[in-house]
Amino acid sequence: MSAGSRGEVVQSGEELQGEDHVCIDSPKATEERQGEAEDEEQGHLPAIPGKTVTLEPEGKDKQHKRTEVEKSLGRRQDARGTNREQVIQADGAAADSICLVERSQSVCVSRRAQVKHQRRAVLVHNLKRNRDKSPEEPQRPGPFFYFGGGNGASIVVTYCESKGWQRIFDKTRLDYTLKWCELKSSSTYYHFRAGEQLVYQIPNNRVLTTKIGLLNSLREYDRVSSKINHGKGHRRLKMDEFIPDTFRMDIKDEKEAFFSQQEGLCADRSNIWICKPTGLNQGRGIFLLQTPEDIAAFRARMQTVAGSHTNKKIPFSMSQALIAQRYIQNPLLLKGKKFDVRSYFLIACTSPYMVFFRHGYVRLTCDLYDPKSNNLTAHLTNQYMQKKNPLYSMLKEETVWSMERFNSYINEKFMVPKGLPRDWVLSVFTRRMQQIMTHCFLAVKSKLECKLGYFDLIGCDFLIDEDFKVWLLEMNCNPALHTNCEVLKEVVPSTVTETLDLAMEIYNKCRCGLKLLPLSSQKDFVLLHSGETAVVPLTKQRSRTAGALRTACSRSRSSSKKL
Incomplete structure (x- = not known):
């Protein structure tokens, strides 16, 4: 069932949960509901087009209790004075199903039965609608590809179709050559x-791409590396x-160490x-x-969460583990605005490892930087947060600069004052x-799990102080x-295309x-590590992007000198 279908079902249920009961009249509707009420007493649900559902028969005690509850609900309605005429339209009902409600002719249906009926009706409707809309699965010889989600869909789908591949929509099919999904599935890796x-x-990229996963990996690597003699010059x-x-x-010890560190610090905003x-x-x-x-x-919140876990009031998985990280309060600013740099880290193959770097773009805030501001859009630069800004x-x-523009700005504003080398x-x-x-x-x-065919594109965010x-x-x-920005239109599609080119060339070789x-497909990505050879010296490599940027900058300088 699609996400939209699930949302409609939940919405329908939530809207009905606020009602104690639903009353329906009109001769025809009353007759139908009376028939359905009789069916329910016999253990049957109201009829749903294309689906027959029955419930187990109720015992006399249950029937008696339910009758008493319904009578109580009816008395409660009388006390509230809601027996006057009303017009009620159920969520998703047709326009001609609006019925007048009168106390003398109303038939009360329990809220639970009505919610079940409504949910089943919406489920059947959406399943039928999705079945009618879903495209036919290709059956002729592939190769096939599957794309799940929406992030980068147009780029990946267009790329694969340009290769003559056919898109499949059934995520359970196993005859694909390429599978690109936003969310990982254990079933995908099992098969x-x-x-x-x-x-x-x-599958286990979390050791690199989650805050705690990366922190643990780096701490462990530091402990091991400190005991190894790396030799002179390394x-x-x-x-x-x-x-x-x-x-x-x-972690209790780290949490207590953090709060102990905060005790006795001056009450200003420098911490x-x-x-x-x-x-x-x-x-x-x-x-x-x-x-x-x-x-x-x-601290009080953390103590509450710890107590809830101890008393097993909420599952541990329901709460996201947190890290507390020192905030860098003196970031370098571009025109008075905070920024960070998004670069790309590509693991094009895991067996053997083939690892690459690529330039990305610069992300800026809409507002001028103020370390005392309580507005998160002044502190976080990603597009998701900036879209919340009214400006x-x-x-x-x-809010997005190219690396070329960033390089020119640093040359112009900071090269001489800070004694930086050109570019x-x-x-x-x-x-x-x-x-x-x-x-x-x-x-x-x-x-990392290493199998021929796994590849990963990772976004790395850097800040300069x-x-x-x-x-x-x-x-x-x-x-x-x-x-959604001109700079992104230049950077993102070429990044995804070269990612797929490299992954497939290495895979086929x-x-x-x-x-x-x-x-032959390597253009803007720079090789960092190859499983075939030793680690590639970074100083001996230059991507085409970096070369093009330097050329453009040098041409710009030479033309300005002539003027």
Whole structure:
């Protein structure tokens, strides 16, 4: 059943839950309802077109109790004075089914029976409607592909159809060559045939793409790496160099350490923390701790949640585990606005590993940055949050910058005052992002499930502070692939297309036992790690995008000199 169908059923049920009973009259309707009431007494539900449902017969005691309840409901209605004429139209009912209600002719139906009847009617209607609308499944020889969800649908579907592949809509079919879904399904991985199929998203990518998963992986990798002699000239990257101080609120010792740290601190806004649910994205569930009062309220909330878990009042899975992370209050600003940089991390193959980096775009807020603001849209830069800003429709194109524009702005505004090298964005900053991505990959390399056919595109969000230090904010599975801005129209489709090109070229070469490198489909992605060879030196690589950006910038400078 579709999400829309489920929503209609829930809505119908919720609307009816506020009513004690429904009264129906008119000679014809009254006669029909009396017949249905008799059927219910015999253990049958009201008739639903195309579906017959029966209930187990009730005993005399149950029938007596139900009669008493209905009489009580009738008396309650009399007491309320609601026996005057009314016009009621049930949700989803036809226009001619509006009936006048009179006390003398009304037949009362229990709320539970009416809700069941309504839900079944909506279910049958929507199942029939969906069956009529659903396209026919292709049966002739493939290859077939399945796409589930809406994120990037037009790009992926167009790409596959351009290859002559046929789209299937039955998610239970196993004869696909490519399966791209927003949400992972255990059934998909259970039936997956390695070396015969391609599946988007590695099944246990949570060790990299959830807040707690990434935090645990990096902590464990730091512990192991600190005991290894890496030799002279090989400086090991440390986690605290690119991840702000972070505490897990689902671990008692860390939670207590966090609150102990906050005690005795000055009551100003120089000690701000940001709390994030581990498995959510698009800014959902995020909130700031800006004052001692905020922290005290948060502590009380954590104690309540802990007590609920101890007393088993709510399942642990019902509450999202949280992290508390130090908020970077001195971010670098672009025209007075906070921003972060979305880059792409591609695992094109897991057996062997083939890992790539690609430039993305810059995301800015609509409002000027104010660290004291309680408005989350001034602190979170993603498009989902910015769309909530009333100025978004006017400033939409200014909320996303290309990397070329970002590079030019840094050259113009900060190169001389901060003593930065020219094209700092495309050189120093790019290498730093690649180093951090490689470090994160090495932290999970031994944890990820490796089968030929798994591939994953991950969105990595970086923040730069006033001192031009680079911070990794998070890594996201199934990154947003919408194209509602001009910059996104240039970046996103080419990113998805090259992702599929690389994944399929590597996949086909592995199946045929061919040498993987060089890759004819590699354009803007930069290889970070190859399972065929040693780790690729980052300084010896340059993507076509970076080269094109440098060329454009140099041409712009030379033309300005001539003028």
